[in-house]
Amino acid sequence: MSLSIRFWGTRGSLPSTLDHSHVQRKVAQALKMANGRNFKNDEEILSFIKEQLPFSVRGTYGTNTPCVSISKNENAPLLLDGGSGLRDAGLIKRDFKEQHMLLSHLHWDHIQGIPFYRYLYESDFHLIVHSCHPEAEMALREQMSAPFFPVNFDNVKAKVSIEIHKEQEPFDAGGFSVVAAKQVHPGDSYCHKIMADGLSVVYSTDAGCLDPKQNVSECPDVFIGADVLIYDAMLSEEEALNTKVDWGHSCSIAAIELAASANVKNLVLIHHDSICTDKELDERYADALIYAENARKLGAWDKNVLQSIVMSYDGLELKV
Ligand SMILES: [Zn+2]
Numbered sequence: 001m002s003l004s005i006r007f008w009g010t011r012g013s014l015p016s017t018l019d020h021s022h023v024q025r026k027v028a029q030a031l032k033m034a035n036g037r038n039f040k041n042d043e044e045i046l047s048f049i050k051e052q053l054p055f056s057v058r059g060t061y062g063t064n065t066p067c068v069s070i071s072k073n074e075n076a077p078l079l080l081d082g083g084s085g086l087r088d089a090g091l092i093k094r095d096f097k098e099q100h101m102l103l104s105h106l107h108w109d110h111i112q113g114i115p116f117y118r119y120l121y122e123s124d125f126h127l128i129v130h131s132c133h134p135e136a137e138m139a140l141r142e143q144m145s146a147p148f149f150p151v152n153f154d155n156v157k158a159k160v161s162i163e164i165h166k167e168q169e170p171f172d173a174g175g176f177s178v179v180a181a182k183q184v185h186p187g188d189s190y191c192h193k194i195m196a197d198g199l200s201v202v203y204s205t206d207a208g209c210l211d212p213k214q215n216v217s218e219c220p221d222v223f224i225g226a227d228v229l230i231y232d233a234m235l236s237e238e239e240a241l242n243t244k245v246d247w248g249h250s251c252s253i254a255a256i257e258l259a260a261s262a263n264v265k266n267l268v269l270i271h272h273d274s275i276c277t278d279k280e281l282d283e284r285y286a287d288a289l290i291y292a293e294n295a296r297k298l299g300a301w302d303k304n305v306l307q308s309i310v311m312s313y314d315g316l317e318l319k320v
């Protein structure tokens, strides 16, 4: 049995920009790297693009704020957060009538896609939202009320239920077994461990770590042995250590150290800074891989630990 994880939105705080100047720079860089090559056919062009060009030139990390879905069998995908990526999740054809969503917290970048979820305007749909914040219903109602939004929360055609949970108390969400744990973040945020068919995925965004290299003892129990840890890496190491130490976010070095200390098998970095260009994110990813490689050479980890480190992007699909 396997799980499919789809990333609909991977940027943090605010949807990010990808305007004509960014695209022009990508095209210019691609032409420069292709200079002097003689392509015989489209196939050769495509393999050059896929194999020779850096991700930031041939693609983009995307622009949407956090939304991830996890699917197994024919069950409806379990939604993790409702950032602007949720709009895209609603563009696919729906073959289910009921769906569950886990909210990490109520900051705008994690709920702003909900009013734009197409299925909310279909009468045969039921969305069940799970949150550890007692004020979740108030937040969802307020963002769908005048003068913020033209459609009132009570006037959507679908049924919307909101269930409030306590951390560390397991619950079921659409056939997935879930447990939440509190994180360091302004106003609190919660990570979720999602289990099904003997596999576990931990979604942990908007999570602060005071000292990226030393404070691994704060690793939540729910991280231990996870098949996949999706973790906040919004900050640079300098920001995490100094200038943005109390922002409730983390960096890739902290993510790697936490994941390794918890014997996590695969790490996925998310909540990329909305101000970072694709090239800057490529550089951050390269630095993270070098850090991990050096730690591995020093024999810091067992070989089953951190088998992969992935930089998520809008549209990424992973199989576990
Ligand atoms: Zn956020």
Ligand SMILES: [Zn+2]
Binding pocket: 105, 107, 185, 189, 206
């Ligand atoms: Zn937040």
